[in-house]
Amino acid sequence: MIEIRDLSMTYPAASGKPVRALDGINFDVTSGEFVSLVGPSGCGKSTLLKIIAGLYRPTSGVASIAGRPIAGPSRDIGMVFQGPVLLPWRTVLQNVMLPVEVQHLDRVAFHERTQALLATMGLEDFHDYYPYQLSGGMQQRVSIARALIQNPAILLMDEPFGALDAMTREGMNLELLRIWSGTGKTVIFVTHSIIEAVFLSSRVVVMSSRPGRVLDVIDVDLPMPRTLDVMGAPEFGRLAVHIRSRLEYGAGGAVAAAAAEPTEARS
Amino acid sequence: MSPGRRREAALSVLLGLAVVAVWELVVRAFAVPVYVVPAPTAVIVALGRGLASGVYIVHLAYTLVEALLGFVIGSLLGLMLGAAIARSPLLERVIYPYVVGFQALPKIAIAPLLIMWLGFGIWSKVAMVAMIAFFPMLVNVITGLRAADRDSLDLMRSLSASEWQVFRMLRLPYALPYIFAALDIAIVFSLLAAIVAEFVGSQSGMGNLILQMNFSMDVAGVFAVLIILSVVGVALHLVVAKLQRRVVFWSEKNDMTGMK
Numbered sequence: 001m002i003e004i005r006d007l008s009m010t011y012p013a014a015s016g017k018p019v020r021a022l023d024g025i026n027f028d029v030t031s032g033e034f035v036s037l038v039g040p041s042g043c044g045k046s047t048l049l050k051i052i053a054g055l056y057r058p059t060s061g062v063a064s065i066a067g068r069p070i071a072g073p074s075r076d077i078g079m080v081f082q083g084p085v086l087l088p089w090r091t092v093l094q095n096v097m098l099p100v101e102v103q104h105l106d107r108v109a110f111h112e113r114t115q116a117l118l119a120t121m122g123l124e125d126f127h128d129y130y131p132y133q134l135s136g137g138m139q140q141r142v143s144i145a146r147a148l149i150q151n152p153a154i155l156l157m158d159e160p161f162g163a164l165d166a167m168t169r170e171g172m173n174l175e176l177l178r179i180w181s182g183t184g185k186t187v188i189f190v191t192h193s194i195i196e197a198v199f200l201s202s203r204v205v206v207m208s209s210r211p212g213r214v215l216d217v218i219d220v221d222l223p224m225p226r227t228l229d230v231m232g233a234p235e236f237g238r239l240a241v242h243i244r245s246r247l248e249y250g251a252g253g254a255v256a257a258a259a260a261e262p263t264e265a266r267s
Numbered sequence: 268m269s270p271g272r273r274r275e276a277a278l279s280v281l282l283g284l285a286v287v288a289v290w291e292l293v294v295r296a297f298a299v300p301v302y303v304v305p306a307p308t309a310v311i312v313a314l315g316r317g318l319a320s321g322v323y324i325v326h327l328a329y330t331l332v333e334a335l336l337g338f339v340i341g342s343l344l345g346l347m348l349g350a351a352i353a354r355s356p357l358l359e360r361v362i363y364p365y366v367v368g369f370q371a372l373p374k375i376a377i378a379p380l381l382i383m384w385l386g387f388g389i390w391s392k393v394a395m396v397a398m399i400a401f402f403p404m405l406v407n408v409i410t411g412l413r414a415a416d417r418d419s420l421d422l423m424r425s426l427s428a429s430e431w432q433v434f435r436m437l438r439l440p441y442a443l444p445y446i447f448a449a450l451d452i453a454i455v456f457s458l459l460a461a462i463v464a465e466f467v468g469s470q471s472g473m474g475n476l477i478l479q480m481n482f483s484m485d486v487a488g489v490f491a492v493l494i495i496l497s498v499v500g501v502a503l504h505l506v507v508a509k510l511q512r513r514v515v516f517w518s519e520k521n522d523m524t525g526m527k
Contacts, residue, residue: 050421053425054425055424072427073424073425073426075427077425079421081418081421081422082418083418085416085418085419085422087419087437087440088517088518089516089517098426099426102426102427102428102432102436103426103427131517132517
């Protein structure tokens with residue numbers, strides 16, 4: 001579904017010396033998978049996500065979807081940002097309808113879908129509320145509904161729950177899993193929480209700090225559907241410890257060793 | 268109103284009354300001549316006489332037309348040039364130094380020239396007011412149209428929004444609180460600019476009335492006009508503030524001028 005091949009990204013920096021954000025990234029995501037990108041701050045995982053979203057162009061290498069190199073934003077992709085990024089002058093309903101309006105689609109046809117989505121998100125009583133009247137968790141749910149409105153095949157999520165408190169975050173994780181298993185979407189989820197990554201994903205891509213490289217790709221063979229109880233399973237702990245050790249290994253400057261041990265590209 | 272707020276309001280009124288009382292006492296005790304500082308009672312009498320004679324209506328209407336016309340023209344010009352500059356960094360680098368130079372000029376110094384070019388009538392004042400109202404709008408529009416955050420812009424881009432859509436659906440609403448802040452500053456300055464321009468040369472208007480009264484040593488009358496102008500200034504501000512709360516109801520930036 002999504003293929004990333006030898007992808008590198010270099011930013012022109014204000015200080016003059018260009019910053020290498022991503023270096024030789026390779027991995028694949030198959031259709032219907034839930035893949036998390038885990039890594040320390042500044043490892044370029046958000047940049048990688050935005051390249052897949054068609055917002056940035058890589059300096060070298062190719063990212064493609066269904067065999068076609070990504071040339072720009074696509075209706076097949078829904079994006080959820082770190083903050084809810086809601087427009088404060090629009091109601092919940094109007095915010096969710098924003099993509100429909102921007103792309104001049106039939107509002108009436110989408111109205112029913114919006115209603116259904118908001119109901120799924122537990123927001124059926126909040127259509128006419130403004131973002132500032134909602135809690136952080138509710139705001140982020142609105143932004144997920146907005147990302148889903150056009151029924152995209154791919155959902156890209158950039159640390160969407162990072163700003164939420166722990167309880168709300170767990171609730172959102174469960175909801176996300178429910179949506180994912182109910183719709184069969186392909187999800188790429190950026191986080192720096194190892195627990196979150198293991199809990200949600202079918203696979204975890206571990207990245208090193210700047211320049212971002214893929215240190216390891218780890219399969220999460222925990223049964224679906226998952227509940228919060230899975231966090232107590234021995235396998236869960238083993239995977240979390242393993243990912244942590246990979247991250248520390250990467251942080252210890254052993255990047256060359258990791259690169260010499262090529263990460264397997266699956267498809 | 269909470270009890271605390273009510274007490275503060277009461278204190279505020281008391282302070283005003285106390286100042287007026289002391290003023291009255293001092294003027295009476297020292298027999299200050301009415302052509303130097305009139306007693307508050309004399310001002311009230313002058314105000315009553317002025318209101319009854321209808322003299323304010325014509326002059327105030329004249330000044331308000333100048334101020335509002337200039338306000339609208341100056342704000343619109345500021346809005347348009349600001350929008351152009353916000354869009355084009357090149358335009359900004361080419362034009363902005365002149366704009367800053369123009370703003371640094373004490374514009375009231377141009378007033379005699381304006382009168383020479385545009386005459387003693389309304390248009391020299393409108394031009395003056397427009398020049399004063401122009402700059403706050405220009406600066407705030409540029410800031411406001413660039414205030415949309417990275418993520419919102421990425422969101423619009425991820426939806427393949429056209430540049431016009433980004434402007435209309437994102438940048439312009441983001442700029443509205445800044446635009447209203449500029450309007451609020453400009454409306455008060457507009458009245459001020461109209462009055463000062465009338466001082467320089469005019470046939471009518473509240474500034475003209477003040478000059479006439481000054482010449483005839485009617486100082487109590489001048490004070491009465493000042494009261495009217497202050498009331499009108501506050502009223503204009505309140506109109507803008509009310510409009511602002513309705514239009515940009517989502518914004519916390521509701522009062523940037525410090526006038527409540």
